[in-house]
Amino acid sequence: MTAPTMAHTGHVTRPHTGAPARTGLAHDDSFAAFARTHIARRADAAYEAEILDRLSWQRLADLGLWRIGVPEDLGGIGGTWADLAEHVADIARTGEDLGFVLSLIAHAGLVRALVEHGNDYHHRSVLPQLTNGAVGATALTEPHGGSDVARTRTLATRTPDGWSLTGKKDHITNAPVADRALILGRVPDLGRRDITLFLVNLHSPGVRRGPAEELLGLRSSPTGAIELRDVALPEPAVLGAPGEGLRTLYDIISFDRALYGLVIAAFLEPQLDKAVGFARQREAFGTPILDHQYVQGRVTDIRITIEIARATARAGIDALVAGDPEASLRCSVAKLVGSEGLVEAAQNLMRLHGHAGYMRGAQTRIVQDALGTLIAGGTSEMQRKNILNQMLASHPG
C-alpha cells in the first residue's frame, strides 16, 4: 500500500480503501464516481425537501448495484455480501449524504434477506423488482416500542388463500415511498413460538402509509408509519418458516448493523480530509491550529474511529458471509462503535471549526445526522444487550 500523499491544498489524499481481497468480485469505482457526480450534487436539495433522491436511487439500480452479491441464477452478478457492502461504502464516501445511504442500507438488508431466506415466490416475483429500482423497507418498530421486537402486536391469521395481516408500524426507513416491506408479526395459532416475517406489497388494499416524519437529521431518508388492516397475503409471503421469525430476523438485521459501521467509516474519510485542510489553514496564536495538540487530538480521534468502525464492520460482514455463529455479536459491535464514534467525530468536526462549526450548515448537519444513527438499527443499549447475550450463549456454564 502506498503512503498517503499531501496535496498542496493541505488535504490528505489517502489511497483507496475499498476492494479488500476477501470480496469475490473485482472492485470497480463506478458507484463512487456516480455518487460524487450525482448524489453529492443533489444531496442538499433532497435534505431541504426532506425526500429520498429517487432519481439517483433509480440510476444506482440501473448501474446494477442491487445485483451485486445476488447469485447469477437469481439474476445477479454473484460475488458476496462483502462486495455489496464495499460498494455501498463507496457511495457513503463520495456521496456526502448519510441519510440517502441509510435508505440504501434498509434496502440492502431486504435484498439480502430475500436471497438468503426467500422461497421461489420471493426470488421470482419480488427480488427482480427490488433489484430494478423498487424501494424496500424492514418494519419492526411499533407505536408501543421498538427495542423489544418480540412484543410485536401485528397479528396474522390464516385464510383459505394464505394470510391476513393487521397491525401498525412506526418510524420505518423508506416507508413513505417504499414498494415492498418485510413486516414482523405474530401468528397466535402457532402457540408460543409464533413470531413470523411477512413480505408485503405496500400497494395492496388495506395498507396505509403515514407522511414522512419530521426528524432532527437524516432528512433525505424518509421514515414513517405503515398501517395494515386485513391485508391479504399469498401463502408464500412468509419469509423463512412460520414461527421462526426472530431467528431469521437476527441474521437479517446483523447485515444492516455491520453496514452502519462500514458506511460511517467511509462517510468520515472525506470529512477528516476537509477538517485537516481547514486546520492547516486556520491560524490561532500565530500558527495553524493543526499545530496545537488538542486539535491534533481531535483529528487523530476521528481517524481512530474510522479505523475501528471499518475493521469491526468488515469482521462482522466476513463472519456473516462465513456463517460464523458469532456473526451477530460482531455486527452489533460494528454498529455500536460506528454510531457512538460518529457522534463523537461529529462533535470533533464541529468544535475544531469553532463558531463556524455551530452555524447551521455542513457541520451541524453531520451532528444531527450522527445522532440518528444511535437509534436507527437498534439503540446502543440493545447492541450491548445482544453482545452480552451472544457472548453468554457461546460460553455456557
Ligand SMILES: Cc1cc2nc3c(=O)[nH]c(=O)nc-3n(C[C@H](O)[C@H](O)[C@H](O)COP(=O)(O)OP(=O)(O)OC[C@H]3O[C@@H](n4cnc5c(N)ncnc54)[C@H](O)[C@@H]3O)c2cc1C
Ligand atoms: C432514523 C431512524 C430510522 C429508523 N428506521 C427503522 C426501520 O427501518 N425499521 C424499524 O423497524 N425501525 C426503525 N427505526 C426505529 C428504531 O429501530 C427504534 O426507534 C429503536 O429500536 C428504539 O425503539 P423505541 O424508539 O421504541 O424506543 P424504546 O424501545 O421505547 O426504548 C426507549 C429507551 O429505552 C432503552 N431501553 C429499552 N429497553 C432497554 C433495556 N432492556 N435495557 C436498557 N435500555 C433499554 C432504549 O435503548 C431507549 O434508549 C428507526 C429510527 C430512526 C431514528
